[in-house]
Amino acid sequence: MKFTDGFWQLRPGVDALYGREAFELRAEGRALVALVPTKVVERRGDTLNRPVLTVTLTSPLAGVIGVRIEHHRGGRDERGFDLVGAEEGHGEVVVDGEEGRLVSGDVTAVIRRGAPWSLEFRDTATGRLLTSSGEKSLGYMRIAPGAQVDPGIVGNARAGTDTTPAAAYVHEQLGLGVGELVYGLGERFGPLVKNGQAVDIWNADGGTSSEQAYKNVPFYVTNRGYGVLVDHPGHVSFEVGSEAVERVQFSAAGETLEYFVLAGEDPAAVLERYTALTGRPPTLPEWSYGLWLSTSFTTSYDEATVTSFIDGMAERDIPLEVFHFDCFWMRDFGWCDFEWDPRVFPDPEGMLARLHERGLAVCVWINPYIAQRSPLFDEGLREGYLVRRPDGSVWQWDLWQAGMALVDFTNPDARSWYQGHLRRLLRQGVDCFKTDFGERIPLDVVYADGSDPERMHNLYAQLYNEAVFEVLREERGEGEAVVFARSATAGGQRMPVHWGGDSTSSFASMAETLRGGLSLAFSGFAHWSHDIGGFEGLPDPAVFKRWVAFGLLSSHSRLHGSDTYRVPWLFDEAEGRDEADPQSAVSVLRRFTTLKRRLRPYLVAAGDEAAATGVPVMRPMALAFPDDPGAAHLDRQYLLGPDLLVAPVFTAEGDVELYLPEGRWTSLLTGETVEGGGWRRERHGFDSLPLYARAGSAVIGLASDDADAVDVVPTGGDVR
Template sequence: MRFTDGFWLMRPGVEAHYARQAYALAVADDALVVTAPTKVIETRGDTLNLPVLTVTVAPHAPGVVRVRIEHHTGGGEALRFETAPASGGSVAVEDDGTGVVTSGDLVARVSPGAPWRLEFASGGRVLTSSGHRSQAWIRLAPDAAVDAPPVGLPLGGAYVHEQLDLGVGTQVFGLGERFGPLVKNGQTVEIWNADGGTSSEQAYKNVPFYLTDAGYGVLVDEPGHVSFEVGSEAVQRVQFSVEGESLQYFVIAGDSPAQILERYTALTGRPPEVPAWSWGTWLSTSFTTDYDEATVTSFLDGMRDRDLPLSVFHFDCSWMRELQWTDFVWDERVFPDPEGMLRRLHDRGLRVSAWINPYIAQQSPLFQEAAAAGHLLRRPDGSVWQWDLWQAGMGVVDFTSEAATTWFQEHVRRLLRQGVDAIKTDFGERIPLDVVFADGSDPKRMHNLYAERYNAAVHAVLDEERPGEAVVFARSATAGGQRHPVHWGGDSTSTFASMAETLRGGLSLSLSGFGYWSHDIGGFEGTPDAAVFKRWVAFGLLSSHSRFHGSDSYRVPWLFDDGDEAAPDSAVSVTRRFATLKNRLAPYLIAAGREAAATGMPVMRPMVLAFPEDPTARPLDRQYLLGPDLLVAPVFSAEGDVELYLPAGTWTHLLTGERVQGPTWRRERHGFDSLPLYVREGAVLPIGARDDRPDTDHLDGLTLVAFPGADGVREVRVGDAVFAVETSDDEVHATGPEGRWSLRLGGAQQAADGGAAHLRRTAEPVPGPVLPD
């Protein structure tokens, strides 16, 4: 939200009161408390009729400092995100009056007197600061000429904002799943969950956390609407503003973007590991298509007969009767024996996913039950809040009520006990404001948090019923939502442009603390042409999680083939190639998921996260690393032309064995059965022997494919087994458990079997497929 008219003036109807000086500094409750009047006090008369800001600066965790700006403090403690408790640090007022807060390697300093200055430094270098005309309490007239807030959110009468300096050349990333450019500089970003598709400025997953390439990130600890002006209104600063009388934020320092993300996820939570079967191929009924058990069986038989691996089958909305979503009851007209059907799917070696949402249609028998018990959101007059957008007369489950949450969870539990393995938790964004929540929460602050409460409730039941195997497939989220994986990108269109915006959204989400991410292969709205579908297949099956799903048309691959299905560039062949490849890569991907759970490092890694020292790589948003070592550049054209950048080092194409020396830009052309897929030097890829599913004994027939580079020892974990792999420029030595595993040099036709294995490259490798047969 913009309040100023250029550099000097305010917009009509805007009254700004800026922190002008640090008038008094004191230590209280392990925090620095600063009295910051909104004018410089020179006489006693200056203290009259004067708004004053109270600024509290406190250590929170190593490298993390919390700041709270308050105008009037009588409103009590506001609803905030769930964060880890504070854990030490030091606070002091020095002899010259400077306030100093130290938390690990991050130091915050408040200079006494005027002008106002709060700076954050690490390693003797100032990272960012809040200076003149940065902190403000803003009062707005009813007709103030400011930008309108998001649709449906009324303009408030008062706001608090902070502005933190941007250094020259500093780039800003994150802020949730945003579908525009990965670098957020110059953008206005509204943190307000909305069901707006992937082709708009709205987003399903809004996270008020941004990460910079200058050694710090910022979490605005406000779960309601936060408006960011990222080098836009004030081009030298990032401004964030919230309605009300207070604002709280954390500054998080780090030597690299990875360390910032590690500290951020230590603060807000990390994703758990997901089960091995979830890494395989998911196939859906699609949304508004007609289907019954015979249709489902025909899809499964078609996949089997074409040797197309499949791990999960998903039932979208119409497993329930129309006009009754969500009632958790199978439509007996098309699924007369749901338990038997689910058992038959399990007999095929499949897991089953089912769609739900947190809305109860008026026609559902559950509606009256939930309304009578007080489980639905109510209007201030006590009536149940209802509307017809989505389902006729639907109400919204109130997850601030423990009783309502338990009631909803019991219906989910019944579904799981029938045989469902995973739940798609759709929707959760259009949460009304003209309601009263059971726990008295401010509806504006609960709007984004609702998604977190909804997904947490379902994930908890899955964790109880499927210990260690809990998977939701969620669309909406906010800060902390990474604790309940997996998330998918929402409603895209079936075009190359939408495929690209989908990737930007996923990379932005990865920089916001989310470890796993998926999207609808082929796009959701409309039916993709064969070229879009096949290019999206390669991209989708080289993402964290992979689901074929559409709106009004099926996504089984053979529907996109006009010619010979056996041809290498057919949709069936392309799907087989990349689905089997992903299953072979399962040991590698599962290890990347384990790292996400341990450190917050996402499975799909934007280039800025993987190569922070390379300024060319930082803004790139059409390529990424899948895990630590595989560089993927999806192809966004029918012709197969793609431009990509390879950072320094020797890169080996996984499918062809071609070796390329970086740093370099490349223009390549790929058939539908290929794309740029490069392995970085020094990598050791654990490759499984099975290509039909990801949940197998990966040690049985495992191959370690090593790509020698600089000297070093790399530890590779596969399940509970640990391999030590020592590489140099032309040789590799590996030790590991006894068993049927082998060692290969990437790009060379050499192999040796372990417990221990040693290989020396005797000649330049002959280009060819790197993967073992």
């Protein structure tokens, strides 16, 4: 949210009170506290009738410094993120003359007494400046009714429920160096580099083609050796060099703002520290890395349809690992009642057993809503399991499902009630859940534990996914739990997998989907998937086949659509192409599914590395090659694991441009060995794409025409 009108003026209706000086510095145990008046104190009278900001520095983990900015501290203690890695006893405080320092591992924070206000974050070993808060960076912004500020999507959510915008905000600005680039802030579908963008951290069901996002994470990392996490699970507004072009500004409504600066020699080291603080993903079952096939959303299906799809894949030698039942496995108007629709699935236990006999895992769709028609609605109403309005009535609307209510996961009894229905399904034979939705969370409500609805808007998805993941872990065991989730926020990486949401069936949407996945990887998420072929609409065969190659070379791979099926032979029929043709959809899917099965030990090892270090399985080039300026802006290619460079093809003709960093690279599909250090132009058939292994990689074995010949060995092998 922008508060200023250019460099000198404020927007009409905005009153800015900036922290002007460190009037007092003191040590309080392992905390460094600064008293920061909003006027330079020149005489005693300047201390009267003047707001003061209190800035407290602490360290929850070595190499991490927390900054808490407070105006009035008498409000209730609001919840932040669950910082599972935070520990006591970090940081050493020194107040010496005109300077106060907090030293924590690789990062040192320095506050200088007097004016102007100055807070610097430096590399402890070298003294190199990482970033700083300076003149007019620290602000308490009073907003008058009718002020000319734009709260964006949050204003739409607040309409009719509260004053828009809020009456006061706290903001901080951290400096950007020359050439400094910013990444992250969740799964965002615009340019990977966030410089110049305004970003609202506010989960929304907006598809993949707008500034809205399903997974908003108030964390960014730069190419200058640090990252920043704002510990506010509600709405945080970021101006990334888009209000003050020399700074990243972040602001939140209220009287306090807290953030953490995390040091690291490169972005991967920052992510390692960030995931140590917010949590790392668990290891995932091997079967989850295989191909998932869905019924699609509104298509007509029953057990015979499902069986025909599975038989069709088997007849065509296409390895399948998971079958997913989307929404209509339950009865119309009844979502979620967790009951199989008896009209189309009269024998669910028998069907699930038959699917297991074929070696398939089974996933079913769920969401956190209870429709009024569901018999669970009356039970939830009676027992107090549903989110209520301030007047005591249950919050309901007709968007998505008629009379839809929302499970209150802040109520332990409601959480257990919801989990009980999931346990019944798991014992029936279901293996995992697609946890859809979780973004349409209202503000005009009261939660059982008294949580602020604004803070719960994004955090609700966390509670929802945690409840489901906990049941899977308890029923299936450690290393076997997996969800397929759409919404998330900071720390959501602890409950994988997440998928990219509702894309359209086009090359442009395929590219924006990839940008979303790369941005999410920079936000600490190790595992990611997307709807192969796009969700909305029917992809033409070229889009489908190019997306197949991309999808099977992502960490997780699912065929899914909205109102059309995604089995490959339908695309060959539409194109009039023989399935035996290497360029057919059937052949392309078989080739890349088989290739991914061969790569499974490599992918599992990358997943294990993510569980140990937080480094994602799918790695943006700027993350993998932080010292190569040629990689800084790349958003159409990535590394899959530590060694495989993937450049999806976004044209029907097969033309692609890619950048190979310095070193020796070998095409996994052709055996050609080339030297990197520049750009390449290539043309590929549907059964191919640029897929290069770098020297010393785990992947060996090359085949020009047969993906079956590709082999992998444990980490440490060489390309031959």
